[in-house]
Amino acid sequence: MLSLCFLVSFSQTSKTKIEMIAANWNVTEEATFEKFDNRETLLLKRGRITVKNQKFINGSIEVDVYANTVRSFAGITFRKNDNTMEEVYMRLHKTNQADAVQYTPIFNNESNWQLYREHQANVLFKNKGWNALRIEINNDQAEVFVNNEKVMTISNLRTDNTSGEIGLFALFSNRFSNFRITPKESSKESEKVRETPTDLNIIRQWKITEAKLFNRQRLNFKDFLKEKYITVTTEKSGLLPISKYIKKASSGNFEQNTEDYTIAFTNISSEKEETKLFSFDYSDTILVYLNGKIIFEGKNGFRTKGVQYMGHLDINTNTLYLPLKKGNNTIHCVVIDKANGWGLMAKLQ
Known part of the structure; x- marks a missing residue:
């Protein structure tokens, strides 16, 4: 019994790499899997693509995105249920600008970045090679890292989803590689705080x-x-x-x-x-x-x-x-x- 418990605990905290081959993904017509820069990569023209048979609750999600100076968006989707999900993405053409990285909840297939100005970050991207995006998710909170530097803290993930599919998002073509997930147990320190109005004059x-x-x-x-x-x-x-x-x-x-x-x-x-x-x-x-x-x-x-x-x-x-x-x-x-x-x-x- 002790041995079994150890194995379960280990599997919940081990890193899993999802290879960039069509068999692992719910493929769309906008996705192409090909060898590039000595890596297996995904070229996603637009839209979202999810990992097959994979539900995610808490832990880390990581991916490398190839440098891109033309207007484009590249990011990670998580806790996706139907058309509602959480999303963090890099705007590689916006390097060193206030909105280079953005978080948005997707409600009913609609992005809402305009409503959450507090969840944007100024990031200096590499203009050659690969940029690493990592998200650490714990219950209703998340931390975002680019090239191993923390760039954003999300204190309140906005959808009510506690688990769901994971995948990638792109707009105007981006190339992805080295997609990894590390499921983790939740920390009690991240219990959701009941919201109370700070201004009693607000129409609630x-x-x-x-x-x-x-x-x-x-x-x-x-x-x-x-x-x-x-x-x-x-x-x-x-x-x-x-x-x-x-x-x-x-x-x-x-x-x-x-x-x-x-x-x-x-x-x-x-x-x-x-x-x-x-x-x-x-x-x-x-x-x-x-x-x-x-x-x-x-x-x-x-x-x-x-x-x-x-x-x-x-x-x-x-x-x-x-x-x-x-x-x-x-x-x-x-x-x-x-x-x-x-x-x-x-x-x-």
């Missing part, structure tokens, strides 16, 4: 509709009142990652997506006529209605205000003074998105 719950293709000419406020809504809760910061809760009609194709929208609704009860400050941010586009009348329109998508404009969210970016009537007041936000993160956050004070 919204009611939202299903996603629909956006057509401005067909919007009619009277139709908003007939919609079916589900109640959803924001993150600690007040951020509502909309794709976590509803699936887009068009998804997974980045800027080639069509525009989808949802209606986010909340009630405000006031004991008297008064004015309150409504602070908010959103992605990509918004129409705000107070008591059925439109009071704000704005755009905050990636590159909408210049080539380098990221469209990150900050709850204090936009402010409106709301003239509230005595009794019940309603706010309806039509939030429209194409790609990179569908989000809303707001507070009232």
Whole structure:
């Protein structure tokens, strides 16, 4: 019995190399396995490819990526279940820039990097040879290493997935080699901390509709009142990652997506006529209605205000003074998105 326990423990902490041959992977038409630089490699043009018959909970995942100076993305996908997963990737053309490495949760096949500006890192990549990417995952936390230097700590992995498939992600072609996994037991030090709001003025719950293709000419406020809504809760910061809760009609194709929208609704009860400050941010586009009348329109998508404009969210970016009537007041936000993160956050004070 003691011998058996030892063997089980050893297998859970031993490093396994997944060879770059088609038999080990759930192959897509975008993947080519070939010899390069005296290595077995995978050339992935775009999309994701997963390891066959492999579920991952905690431990380390490592891969080498060949240097690339043209615009491209190369990374690791883990805890993948259907179209929701965690993802960390290198943007090799962004060497020595603030967003060279990014983490994003993928909700319903949609990337959300625009919503998580805190999970980006400035990294100087090698411009020749291989760059090593390693992720150490422990429950809801992760540490990211590039060429054996820690570049990012993720204190709260955003999906609710605790296990799932592992694999690789690429956009605009990248070459991978030497893929390794080391499963490990979880550490109790990484127990998930219950989130509590730091600002009591944050709107923590919204009611939202299903996603629909956006057509401005067909919007009619009277139709908003007939919609079916589900109640959803924001993150600690007040951020509502909309794709976590509803699936887009068009998804997974980045800027080639069509525009989808949802209606986010909340009630405000006031004991008297008064004015309150409504602070908010959103992605990509918004129409705000107070008591059925439109009071704000704005755009905050990636590159909408210049080539380098990221469209990150900050709850204090936009402010409106709301003239509230005595009794019940309603706010309806039509939030429209194409790609990179569908989000809303707001507070009232």
